[in-house]
Amino acid sequence: MSMSSNEDSGKLGVILVLIMAIVMTIVVFNGITPQDEKTESQDIYIPPYSASEYIDYIYDGDTFKTVEGDVIRLLGVNTEEKGMEHADAAKQKLEMLLNNGEIRLERDEVDKDRYGRLLRHVWSGDVFVNVELVRGGYAHVYIIEPNVKYSAELWTAQDEAVANQQVLWEPSPYDVELMEIQPVQGTDIEGLNLEKIVFRNNDQETLDISGWNVKDESVHIFRFNDMSVPAGGTVELKSGLGTDTTTEVYWQLDSSIWNNAGDVCFLRDENGLLVDSWRYTLEGDIYVFTDYVP
Structure with missing residues (x-):
């Protein structure tokens, strides 16, 4: 009985060795080791994160x-x-x-x-x-x-x-349009009050623009406080320092807002609706403007 058990154990051992040999042969034939397979998988696998x-x-x-x-x-x-x-x-x-x-x-x-x-x-x-x-x-x-x-x-x-x-791009009901965008020429720290935007009230009545804002392509924003524009009147928003009047408003900045190489100007009303928008690019020495009014 003991001898038969030993013989069975020996046969089982031989079978296990043969199985392992076959597995290793398949792995080697495919040109990778188990460790190689894990590394390759890690390189190409993208976790299915939600x-x-x-x-x-x-x-x-x-x-x-x-x-x-x-x-x-x-x-x-x-x-x-x-x-x-x-x-x-x-x-x-x-x-x-x-x-x-x-x-x-x-x-x-x-x-x-x-x-x-x-x-x-x-x-x-x-x-x-x-x-x-x-x-x-x-x-x-x-x-x-x-x-x-x-x-x-x-x-x-x-x-x-x-x-x-x-x-x-939802349009504002107000009849107001941008007339001019003037970036600073030369160095952006000189002549800041030459840098400006101009817009006009085309309506037949005086328009209260309190709460309106002007924004560039980046994150710079100016909000108008307690200001009205008469019918047909214009407003100039200058980048530099100065005292506001009924037609000129100053951003009170010490650096340029409007990029010489190109930018976008958004004019929005008190509800955030788009009054007018211009994009400009510098092509050679000429500015090319695109009106984005919806």
């Missing part, structure tokens, strides 16, 4: 933080800052877009901004978040070279938003 697992906090319509602690600034777009009329809507839209599926991040030429935020194109499932924010009118195009990879897609999306009068 947005709720991957996203830790949404700051506003164009910035969020991941659970790893990275702050992500969406490339090519700009939404209104906290406290502005459309800021909450943009934040809610970003949150909704990030819940479409697995989050994927793509860098462009520059990895981080001056605040240490990662500059990224963002996909949620099959949705290109940056483009959809613009297409829905929650963000406007804000491209800073050399991060220009998806410029064409972003501008096309903005054209759609403008045509459809979406959110940021």
Whole structure:
């Protein structure tokens, strides 16, 4: 009985050795070891995080933080800052877009901004978040070279938003138009009161513009306090220092607002509706203006 048991154990041992030999032969034949297979898998595997697992906090319509602690600034777009009329809507839209599926991040030429935020194109499932924010009118195009990879897609999306009068592009009922944008020529710290925008009241009645605001392509914003414009009257908003009059208002700045190379001016009423908007670019030594009135 003891001998039979030993024989059975020996046969079992031989079988196990043969099985292990076959397995190792298959692994070697395929050119990888078990450790190699694990390493290769780690290189190509993308964890199927849902947005709720991957996203830790949404700051506003164009910035969020991941659970790893990275702050992500969406490339090519700009939404209104906290406290502005459309800021909450943009934040809610970003949150909704990030819940479409697995989050994927793509860098462009520059990895981080001056605040240490990662500059990224963002996909949620099959949705290109940056483009959809613009297409829905929650963000406007804000491209800073050399991060220009998806410029064409972003501008096309903005054209759609403008045509459809979406959110940021919803028109104001007031008959007021921008007449002039004058960036500072030469150095941006000289002649700040030569830098100005001019707009005109085309209505037949005096217009109260208290609570209206002017904003550039970035984050600079000026709000008008207790001011009226007569029918046919104009207002000049100058960037430098000075004393306000009935026709001239001063931003009281010590540096330039309107970029010499190109910028966007948004004029909005007290409800955040778009009164008028101009984009300008410098082509050679000539400024080319595009009117963005819906």
